[in-house]
Amino acid sequence: NAGVTQTPKFQVLKTGQSMTLQCAQDMNHNSMYWYRQDPGMGLRLIYYSASEGTTDKGEVPNGYNVSRLNKREFSLRLESAAPSQTSVYFCASSETVRPQHFGDGTRLSIL
Amino acid sequence: KNQVEQSPQSLIILEGKNCTLQCNYTVSPFSNLRWYKQDTGRGPVSLTIMTFSENTKSNGRYTATLDADTKQSSLHITASQLSDSASYICVVRLNNAGNMLTFGGGTRLMVKP
Numbered sequence A: 001n002a003g004v005t006q007t008p009k010f011q012v013l014k015t016g017q018s019m020t021l022q023c024a025q026d027m028n029h030n031s032m033y034w035y036r037q038d039p040g041m042g043l044r045l046i047y048y049s050a051s052e053g054t055t056d057k058g059e060v061p062n063g064y065n066v067s068r069l070n071k072r073e074f075s076l077r078l079e080s081a082a083p084s085q086t087s088v089y090f091c092a093s094s095e096t097v098r099p100q101h102f103g104d105g106t107r108l109s110i111l
Numbered sequence B: 001k002n003q004v005e006q007s008p009q010s011l012i013i014l015e016g017k018n019c020t021l022q023c024n025y026t027v028s029p030f031s032n033l034r035w036y037k038q039d040t041g042r043g044p045v046s047l048t049i050m051t052f053s054e055n056t057k058s059n060g061r062y063t064a065t066l067d068a069d070t071k072q073s074s075l076h077i078t079a080s081q082l083s084d085s086a087s088y089i090c091v092v093r094l095n096n097a098g099n100m101l102t103f104g105g106g107t108r109l110m111v112k113p
Helices: none
Strands: A004-007 A010-013 A019-025 A031-037 A044-049 A064-068 A074-078 A086-096 A106-109 B004-007 B009-015 B019-025 B030-039 B045-053 B054-060 B062-065 B073-076 B086-094 B101-103 B106-111
Touching: A010 A044, A019 A086, A031 A064, A031 A074, A044 A064, A044 A074, A044 B019, A074 A086, B004 B086, B009 B019, B019 B030, B019 B086, B019 B106, B030 B062, B030 B073, B045 B054, B045 B062, B045 B073, B073 B086
Parallel strands: A010 A106, B009 B106
Antiparallel strands: A004 A019, A019 A074, A031 A044, A031 A086, A064 A074, A086 A106, B004 B019, B019 B073, B030 B045, B030 B086, B054 B062, B062 B073, B086 B101, B086 B106
């Protein structure tokens, strides 16, 4: 029962570097989401994909891009990393309005 | 602005004791309210989900209540266990935004032996 799998689990970047966070789900869910979680704050939505082929901005999209590669995979890209993007990133998936299933996160530090 | 506020921010209790976590929200229009448990280093896991018409819902030793009039919810944990040590997150879904959720900042619970 893999559920939602995120890679990598940890990453350290230098300011200005780029990287892609990967997410895959095996529950055949239509909707997928990317969040960031910062200390003392609730999870904030970066981007979401309601269905394969569609993506939309969430609350904090600046500095990020996403790709819904197929129904299973939804990636998050940082084109030019900044220290303010140091955070824990969570991917989630759900079937329409059902509870979202979360991965275990990617811990990203930008120096 | 739609907000979800949780209290206390952190709580320490002894194993076997009960505790109650609070959630106040200003999200409108309201669709449903969820409680998630997040273990350290893991993603959140859904505990309960309640719609506007539901006052209480249980999941084992976890009981959630909802007062939609006062926009308050609580999560009661009975006979706490060491494995209950985690962050508990209150999440509210808007009625007009697909599956868009507003997250509280969480209550960090530590259960000590």
